Amino acid sequence: MPKRIPGSREEDAWLSDEQLAKCARADEADIFSSPVPTQMVSNGEYMPVPQTEKQKRVEVRIQELADSASKKLGISRRQFLASQGGMAASFLAMNEVFGRFFDVSPEEMFEPAASAATGLPSNLFTLDDQTHLIRSSRDHRLNYQRRAISQGPTMPGVTFNPYNPTGLLDELGSPWTPWNPKLIGKPFPKDVFDVIQYIKSFFFDSQTTVAVVSNANASIVDSGTPSARPPKNIAESRANEILTAEQTVGVRNFVNRIAGSTRLLAHGQLYPGVGNLEYMQYQIDALKPDSWKGYNVGFAAKVDTDPNSDMRQWRHDDEAVAYPTFELINKTYPRVRRDFPGFNNICVHKGLAPGPPAVPERGYPTDLPKAARDWPDLNFITYHSCIQPPAFFRQSLDEIHSGVLREGVPDISWTTLYAQLVAPHPNCYAELGTTFASCVVTFPTVCAHILGQLMKYVGEDRIVFGSDSLWYGSPQWQYEALWRFEIPDEIRHRYGYPKLTHRAKRKILGLNSARLYGLEVETGKEEEGEESQFGPVPANFESLIPDSLKTLLEFPGYASDNISKMKQRYAEMGGERSNLRYGWIRTKV
Numbered sequence: 001m002p003k004r005i006p007g008s009r010e011e012d013a014w015l016s017d018e019q020l021a022k023c024a025r026a027d028e029a030d031i032f033s034s035p036v037p038t039q040m041v042s043n044g045e046y047m048p049v050p051q052t053e054k055q056k057r058v059e060v061r062i063q064e065l066a067d068s069a070s071k072k073l074g075i076s077r078r079q080f081l082a083s084q085g086g087m088a089a090s091f092l093a094m095n096e097v098f099g100r101f102f103d104v105s106p107e108e109m110f111e112p113a114a115s116a117a118t119g120l121p122s123n124l125f126t127l128d129d130q131t132h133l134i135r136s137s138r139d140h141r142l143n144y145q146r147r148a149i150s151q152g153p154t155m156p157g158v159t160f161n162p163y164n165p166t167g168l169l170d171e172l173g174s175p176w177t178p179w180n181p182k183l184i185g186k187p188f189p190k191d192v193f194d195v196i197q198y199i200k201s202f203f204f205d206s207q208t209t210v211a212v213v214s215n216a217n218a219s220i221v222d223s224g225t226p227s228a229r230p231p232k233n234i235a236e237s238r239a240n241e242i243l244t245a246e247q248t249v250g251v252r253n254f255v256n257r258i259a260g261s262t263r264l265l266a267h268g269q270l271y272p273g274v275g276n277l278e279y280m281q282y283q284i285d286a287l288k289p290d291s292w293k294g295y296n297v298g299f300a301a302k303v304d305t306d307p308n309s310d311m312r313q314w315r316h317d318d319e320a321v322a323y324p325t326f327e328l329i330n331k332t333y334p335r336v337r338r339d340f341p342g343f344n345n346i347c348v349h350k351g352l353a354p355g356p357p358a359v360p361e362r363g364y365p366t367d368l369p370k371a372a373r374d375w376p377d378l379n380f381i382t383y384h385s386c387i388q389p390p391a392f393f394r395q396s397l398d399e400i401h402s403g404v405l406r407e408g409v410p411d412i413s414w415t416t417l418y419a420q421l422v423a424p425h426p427n428c429y430a431e432l433g434t435t436f437a438s439c440v441v442t443f444p445t446v447c448a449h450i451l452g453q454l455m456k457y458v459g460e461d462r463i464v465f466g467s468d469s470l471w472y473g474s475p476q477w478q479y480e481a482l483w484r485f486e487i488p489d490e491i492r493h494r495y496g497y498p499k500l501t502h503r504a505k506r507k508i509l510g511l512n513s514a515r516l517y518g519l520e521v522e523t524g525k526e527e528e529g530e531e532s533q534f535g536p537v538p539a540n541f542e543s544l545i546p547d548s549l550k551t552l553l554e555f556p557g558y559a560s561d562n563i564s565k566m567k568q569r570y571a572e573m574g575g576e577r578s579n580l581r582y583g584w585i586r587t588k589v
Helices: 053-073 077-081 084-098 112-118 141-154 195-203 234-239 245-259 274-287 322-336 365-374 394-402 415-422 435-439 444-457 476-484 489-495 502-516 547-552 562-572
Strands: 023-025 127-131 210-213 264-269 291-295 345-349 379-383 428-431 584-586
Touching: 053 077, 053 084, 077 084, 127 195, 127 502, 195 245, 210 245, 210 502, 245 264, 245 274, 245 547, 264 274, 274 322, 322 365, 365 379, 365 415, 379 415, 394 444, 415 428, 415 444, 435 444, 435 476, 444 489, 476 502
Parallel strands: 127 210, 210 264, 264 291, 291 345, 345 379, 379 428
Antiparallel strands: 023 584
């Protein structure tokens, strides 16, 4: 029986001695180190189930492919599995066992150039419309949780999938499959979400052309304490925001200045209500945001001028609360349109809200049709496409398997209703932030239906892409996954979903948002060897950060040597991805 030594992982586990006797530590057991996990790894709070037959088949197939490819390439199997070729082998094996969801060819295991046929093209324009960083003084546990679901069981300090506490299984048979393989085994330093990591992740570690720096005004005063309450005014809300409007614009201005071109756009904070009109006007005059970001579920609406009244949640079609703010934006737009063509883009978080009630204040989509009709010159970009469950989509998979249909397609809460409601309104756009990341790896069937329904009802010209990174690491894995993802023919034909073509993917990944933000994209220049219209961010960007921006972002002691530290850690790890997992695996029945 295992010994419960004080401070050991055995003592920390919630498993009984009898259960622990049937398990082994995943990082110490003699298991196959695959780029994609091939058996359940428990954090110690629940008993892992034995490896499923399908998982065994995937593992065996990856081993076969890895053995053959590594011999042909003259490298070790470990080196191969840490490479892009190893990831290709994993996708190939998953396609063979679970059905074809990923466009990947066997040649990619051997020749990086082979990915040109199925991987991201070099001239792909990407506009990532939902990206995040955190002011240095903030340390929100919520953001740890978002990183944790992407990194999986190797996330330091997090012992279970925070969005799946009951241990439900995804389509791979695991309660906590990592989304981003490059995060597996990585440390989690306090500065992982700061501006330095942000610039590095988007402009050096991914093919991001332009990004929108987002923010969130869904703040609560004294969050997590018995005295927690909604803010009463802008000052209280700003003190608890992960990034203020001023900080958002400051990052935009710095990056665009050193790049000599438009590489970042900035959201203004959407604070509805007559009591917030003065602050909205201040942002327009002093900050000049490119578009607006708001939260129905956030306590951000000031419905009166009483300084002692709480801010409230709000809905798009509230003529007394939302409409005065929409009117201000609408009447200002002609004056600023030349310099800020996306100023009329109203980007609002909807969804990621489990459980009842189904009301617009929590993300239910029934408030959008009226607002879209009443404000035809505003674009309503619905972030997350109203998906109801947060980050772990077992509920959505069960809804698909239930056979319950809405107008002939599986009724996925609340995205199916959203797509059908906004279909007739050309100023409504569906956004994929977190929704895509949450399902493409762990629930590919759900991903196929969500993309299929949005293509069918909203159309390929009105779907836009956001990665919601840095929560989930560098966004490159999401770009690659969308470019490779295909809706299986059986699903398409059965429900009348359009084909997800490369043309549609180019629109979703960037061209649709370019139109919304008035960017004239000259495609194909990279292939022709011409200079891009989007200037590069200098490699020495860290040394160019002025003290004024460090002060604005609240750098602790102006410590800005994070990239060099990360490079050193990476070199110490051997400069290649580790496929090591931590936690407990089942070794005995």
